[in-house]
Amino acid sequence: MKTQLFVYTGTGNSLWIARRLALELNEAALEFMQFPLSDLKVEADRVGIIFPVHIWGLPVRVIQFINHLQVNPETYLFALAVNAGQPAATLLQLQRLMSARQGLLSAGYSMVLPSNYIPWGGPGPTEKQQRLFKEAQGKVKAIAGSILRGERRRVDRGPLWQNVLFSWIYQISFRSVHKLDKNFWVDDKCNRCGICSKVCPAQNIEMVNEKPVWLHRCEQCLACLQWCPQEAIQYGKKTVKYLRYHHPEVILKDMLEQAKPNKV
Ligand SMILES: Cc1cc2nc3c(=O)[nH]c(=O)nc-3n(C[C@H](O)[C@H](O)[C@H](O)COP(=O)(O)O)c2cc1C
Numbered sequence: 001m002k003t004q005l006f007v008y009t010g011t012g013n014s015l016w017i018a019r020r021l022a023l024e025l026n027e028a029a030l031e032f033m034q035f036p037l038s039d040l041k042v043e044a045d046r047v048g049i050i051f052p053v054h055i056w057g058l059p060v061r062v063i064q065f066i067n068h069l070q071v072n073p074e075t076y077l078f079a080l081a082v083n084a085g086q087p088a089a090t091l092l093q094l095q096r097l098m099s100a101r102q103g104l105l106s107a108g109y110s111m112v113l114p115s116n117y118i119p120w121g122g123p124g125p126t127e128k129q130q131r132l133f134k135e136a137q138g139k140v141k142a143i144a145g146s147i148l149r150g151e152r153r154r155v156d157r158g159p160l161w162q163n164v165l166f167s168w169i170y171q172i173s174f175r176s177v178h179k180l181d182k183n184f185w186v187d188d189k190c191n192r193c194g195i196c197s198k199v200c201p202a203q204n205i206e207m208v209n210e211k212p213v214w215l216h217r218c219e220q221c222l223a224c225l226q227w228c229p230q231e232a233i234q235y236g237k238k239t240v241k242y243l244r245y246h247h248p249e250v251i252l253k254d255m256l257e258q259a260k261p262n263k264v
């Protein structure tokens with residue numbers, strides 16, 4: 001049986017999970033979720049998507065990807081929503097989106113890893129991060145077993161109050177996500193290396209006079225801020241004092257691979 005995984009990531013958490021899952025699923029194929037330019041027909045028996053939760057819902061890229069994904073009706077579809085403890089109704093949203101398009105989501109799992117949402121603080125102490133990585137490894141093994149057995153289960157979700165309240169906030173925020181990059185600014189540590197521009201999966205950063213300029217088609221993955229080697233990118237007023245984060249086993253080269261522009 002062939003398994004195909006697609007991943008989207010800002011700071012490597014989802015990529016790390018996807019790689020571990022691919023190994024557990026007997027070397028499943030793994031690809032980055034490119035921003036779709038046309039419909040994508042996938043013939044695998046099992047298709048899984050792994051992505052971060054953004055603002056209590058699906059990132060714009062994941063919605064676009066699902067809207068262009070074509071699978072056979074009998075395909076076993078599953079998802080891992082990587083988050084910092086509040087998946088809310090993200091997997092229910094995915095379930096609705098998939099059923100409107102190509103079929104049933106057979107299983108959907110929440111995976112908790114350190115937070116990369118720096119405007120609300122850093123990723124937490126190292127011991128807590130290590131604990132989350134360890135717990136995630138155990139959960140990935142269990143999930144892989146369930147997938148290999150072809151089990152169908154209710155998707156993970158948050159408490160009802162979070163699902164209602166946060167889904168409402170998601171609806172309101174979603175429309176303006178692409179413009180949230182107006183809050184980025186660069187301090188005088190910038191050494192003009194251009195990495196922020198190269199790492200952006202949305203090609204949303206242009207170097208003008210050797211300084212980054214954001215072009216308002218942002219996906220809010222925070223890769224630019226978190227991967228800047230000088231920690232020179234700030235978001236609003238508070239990030240100056242917060243620690244940067246990316247998964248310790250994911251390297252810049254991985255992120256540059258994801259950010260390669262689509263072939264037309
Ligand atoms: C814009 C943005 C919004 C986020 N919103 C949520 C959220 O609603 N709930 C949550 O638990 N984590 C949230 N997070 C945290 C990420 O989901 C979490 O850190 C995830 O592991 C990041 O995965 P990645 O490294 O693959 O990008 C958010 C992160 C970003 C950048």
Ligand code: SF4
Nearest residue numbers: 190191193194196228
């Ligand atoms: S990655 Fe950081 S240091 Fe390099 S150009 Fe961008 S802002 Fe400047």
Ligand code: SF4
Nearest residue numbers: 200218219221222224
């Ligand atoms: S500008 Fe930054 S936050 Fe926005 S999509 Fe690009 S890398 Fe992600």
